[in-house]
Amino acid sequence: MALRDERVTLAHGGGGKAMRDLIEEVFTSVFQPDGMEDQARLDCAALAEPGAQLAMTTDSFVVDPVEFPGGDIGKIAVCGTVNDLAVGGARPLYLTAAFIIEEGTEVALLRRIVASMQAEAEKAGVRIVTGDTKVVGRGMADTVFVTTAGVGVIPAGRQMEASKIRAGDVAIVNGVLGDHGAAILAARGDMALSAEIVSDCQGLGYLVEAVIAAAPDVRAARDATRGGVASALNEMAEAAGVAIEIDETALPIRTEVKGMCEILGLDPLYLANEGTLVLFVPEDQADAALAAMHALPEGRGAVAIGRALDGEPGRVTMRTLFGGARIVDMLVGEQLPRIC
Amino acid sequence: MKYADEFRDPVAAKALLDAIARVVDQIGATAEKPVHIMEICGGHTHAIFRYGLDKLTPAGIEFIHGPGCPVCVLPRSRVDECIELAERPEVIFTTFGDAMRVPGTQKSLMQAKADGADIRMVYSPLDALELARRNPDREVVFFGLGFETTTPSTALSIQQAAREGLTNFTVFCNHITVPPPIKALLDDPHMVLDGFVGPGHVSMVIGVHPYDFITKDYGKPIVVAGFEPLDLLQSVLMVLEQIRDGRAEVQNQYARVVPEHGNAVSIAAIEDVYEMRPTFEWRGLGEIDESGLRIRDQYKAFDAEEKFGIGYAAGPRDVEDPEGCACGQVMTGRMKPVMCPQFGKGCTPEMPLGALMVSSEGACAAYYQYGGARAVAAK
Numbered sequence: 001m002a003l004r005d006e007r008v009t010l011a012h013g014g015g016g017k018a019m020r021d022l023i024e025e026v027f028t029s030v031f032q033p034d035g036m037e038d039q040a041r042l043d044c045a046a047l048a049e050p051g052a053q054l055a056m057t058t059d060s061f062v063v064d065p066v067e068f069p070g071g072d073i074g075k076i077a078v079c080g081t082v083n084d085l086a087v088g089g090a091r092p093l094y095l096t097a098a099f100i101i102e103e104g105t106e107v108a109l110l111r112r113i114v115a116s117m118q119a120e121a122e123k124a125g126v127r128i129v130t131g132d133t134k135v136v137g138r139g140m141a142d143t144v145f146v147t148t149a150g151v152g153v154i155p156a157g158r159q160m161e162a163s164k165i166r167a168g169d170v171a172i173v174n175g176v177l178g179d180h181g182a183a184i185l186a187a188r189g190d191m192a193l194s195a196e197i198v199s200d201c202q203g204l205g206y207l208v209e210a211v212i213a214a215a216p217d218v219r220a221a222r223d224a225t226r227g228g229v230a231s232a233l234n235e236m237a238e239a240a241g242v243a244i245e246i247d248e249t250a251l252p253i254r255t256e257v258k259g260m261c262e263i264l265g266l267d268p269l270y271l272a273n274e275g276t277l278v279l280f281v282p283e284d285q286a287d288a289a290l291a292a293m294h295a296l297p298e299g300r301g302a303v304a305i306g307r308a309l310d311g312e313p314g315r316v317t318m319r320t321l322f323g324g325a326r327i328v329d330m331l332v333g334e335q336l337p338r339i340c
Numbered sequence: 341m342k343y344a345d346e347f348r349d350p351v352a353a354k355a356l357l358d359a360i361a362r363v364v365d366q367i368g369a370t371a372e373k374p375v376h377i378m379e380i381c382g383g384h385t386h387a388i389f390r391y392g393l394d395k396l397t398p399a400g401i402e403f404i405h406g407p408g409c410p411v412c413v414l415p416r417s418r419v420d421e422c423i424e425l426a427e428r429p430e431v432i433f434t435t436f437g438d439a440m441r442v443p444g445t446q447k448s449l450m451q452a453k454a455d456g457a458d459i460r461m462v463y464s465p466l467d468a469l470e471l472a473r474r475n476p477d478r479e480v481v482f483f484g485l486g487f488e489t490t491t492p493s494t495a496l497s498i499q500q501a502a503r504e505g506l507t508n509f510t511v512f513c514n515h516i517t518v519p520p521p522i523k524a525l526l527d528d529p530h531m532v533l534d535g536f537v538g539p540g541h542v543s544m545v546i547g548v549h550p551y552d553f554i555t556k557d558y559g560k561p562i563v564v565a566g567f568e569p570l571d572l573l574q575s576v577l578m579v580l581e582q583i584r585d586g587r588a589e590v591q592n593q594y595a596r597v598v599p600e601h602g603n604a605v606s607i608a609a610i611e612d613v614y615e616m617r618p619t620f621e622w623r624g625l626g627e628i629d630e631s632g633l634r635i636r637d638q639y640k641a642f643d644a645e646e647k648f649g650i651g652y653a654a655g656p657r658d659v660e661d662p663e664g665c666a667c668g669q670v671m672t673g674r675m676k677p678v679m680c681p682q683f684g685k686g687c688t689p690e691m692p693l694g695a696l697m698v699s700s701e702g703a704c705a706a707y708y709q710y711g712g713a714r715a716v717a718a719k
Contacts, residue, residue: 324392332689336437
């Protein structure tokens with residue numbers, strides 16, 4: 001063990017032996033990328049399939065606190081990028097991971113983050129093949145920021161995109177809404193609310209594959225992260241030029257999350273998720289899609305929440321409990337807690 | 341949530357809506373000649389739209405949205421003063437999230453924060469107090485705003501700061517009271533109001549008797565209401581029944597929360613810390629006598645106006661609303677949000693001209709959020 005420090009110092013970003021020790025002991029010993037070169041060299045066999053497409057995505061992760069009930073920044077970084085690939089119909093294969101680390105960050109915390117990234121990558125069947133670390137002075141970053149890029153392959157003939165959604169298609173979510181956003185709010189601890197809410201942070205690669213197998217004409221899926229399900233639906237309605245109507249009574253929202261939203265004046269439809277997707281399937285394949293989802297842990301709570309309609313393009317409405325209707329618009333800025 | 345779901349039962353709602361339709365017919369109210377019911381509280385305005393109650397109730401009822409949004413009723417000069425305070429280098433300015441996007445003359449608190457001011461959103465003044473304890477070398481100012489609902493918690497935080505001898509905690513007091521603006525509206529010859537849905541959480545603190553003047557002096561009914569859809573529907577029904585029967589009483593629909601005489605502990609804390617200002621300026625209503633609170637001399641060490649020489653301590657300041665902005669008219673129920681020439685055009689949640697578009701209790705925000713930008717196209 002060459003790395004004796006308990007906390008990261010600027011020396012660990014200096015390019016010398018301290019940096020090498022940090023990278024080798026904390027990062028590469030766990031991720032085990034191939035070779036020693038400063039680049040990943042990947043097998044193109046999957047890509048060589050005629051008609052296949054390469055899918056690439058990147059995402060940066062900043063979350064306060066970096067560890068929270070149900071996950072940590074590392075788990076989100078892997079799940080988020082895997083999910084971005086999966087909802088586009090790609091099979092995720094490789095990830096990169098770059099870390100901006102604030103001086104003073106505990107090495108043990110980094111080890112926990114890296115371990116959870118590796119565990120999640122194994123679960124999702126992807127490999128973290130290259131990466132980078134930078135150390136910045138105290139106050140220049142908030143503990144640690146992670147950027148991941150992902151590469152995947154979309155098999156020939158597969159085309160999932162929101163523009164394919166047609167009136168009559170059924171909207172399905174894979175489980176409860178808003179858990180991640182609520183868990184983060186509770187974990188920040190500045191609300192004096194003690195709620196046992198755990199983030200829904202999870203990879204969705206296998207779930208999307210299962211849906212495609214059961215419902216081959218699945219139109220499109222979206223990972224409902226920032227801005228929640230409401231924003232995902234609005235984006236899809238706009239891209240498809242259809243109206244979408246959801247049913248308030250069908251929305252799966254945990255009692256604790258509803259309660260927290262009631263207290264703070266937030267709307268769970270806009271709370272962030274990290275393992276929740278919204279997908280549209282033709283009506284005659286909806287039951288098959290639901291059954292396939294129910295067979296997997298990440299889809300156990302799957303339900304239909306509404307459908308696409310002929311109507312004002314881009315308009316999302318919700319049928320309320322009493323049969324009234326209200327518009328579910330895009331969120332402006334961020335949700336702010338109310339006064340009273 | 342079990343407790344809340346009981347008040348959202350569709351079957352019970354249907355029965356109430358049927359009863360409402362019957363009484364509206366008995367009164368003879370129609371879309372052309374509606375009864376005007378003012379819901380005073382912005383929370384009620386939002387609940388009406390969130391649950392689509394405006395569309396479910398008969399056309400013979402017109403809801404007039406009252407001045408019960410604490411952020412909306414503040415004149416722009418007060419927001420400017422907040423920003424002035426927040427931009428002092430020694431100050432940590434703390435506020436409820438609701439006030440962050442409200443535009444001042446130059447910018448909002450959100451923009452001031454981006455420009456470098458140390459502004460923190462808190463959930464309670466007690467969080468601000470904790471910040472003051474942890475930052476003894478900084479001045480922590482809490483933006484005390486709101487009606488009687490929030491006044492007690494600010495009072496308690498000042499009492500606590502006094503007990504601890506904190507010297508770096510002050511409150512920029514903009515607390516206001518509900519009854520005076522109601523009286524001002526009832527005195528306005530242009531206003532036609534047939535009855536009121538009274539604020540629930542304010543009444544939890546002050547009880548129901550401060551509204552006696554509405555029935556005794558003006559002969560109008562008022563029903564103090566809860567915030568769930570069934571609460572609102574039942575309260576509307578109670579107001580309508582009073583109108584039909586020619587009664588004018590203060591009724592309490594929200595008795596599960598609102599005690600007749602209010603909350604004695606809260607009232608005592610308010611009495612201890614605050615006194616009435618001779619007058620206070622309201623957006624759209626102007627100066628109203630004895631309608632706002634200030635911190636008593638005994639606690640003036642915790643009064644940001646005293647410590648920093650701003651607000652009423654600095655004398656009057658005239659700040660005009662932006663041209664074409666009808667916030668004052670809308671806020672007092674004289675105009676519907678969609679009738680404002682700026683609604684959805686010059687004034688949107690992204691680029692607001694006035695507080696009503698961005699406060700969680702603002703009437704324009706309710707129209708925009710639940711009616712969508714499409715409300716503009718419809719007008």
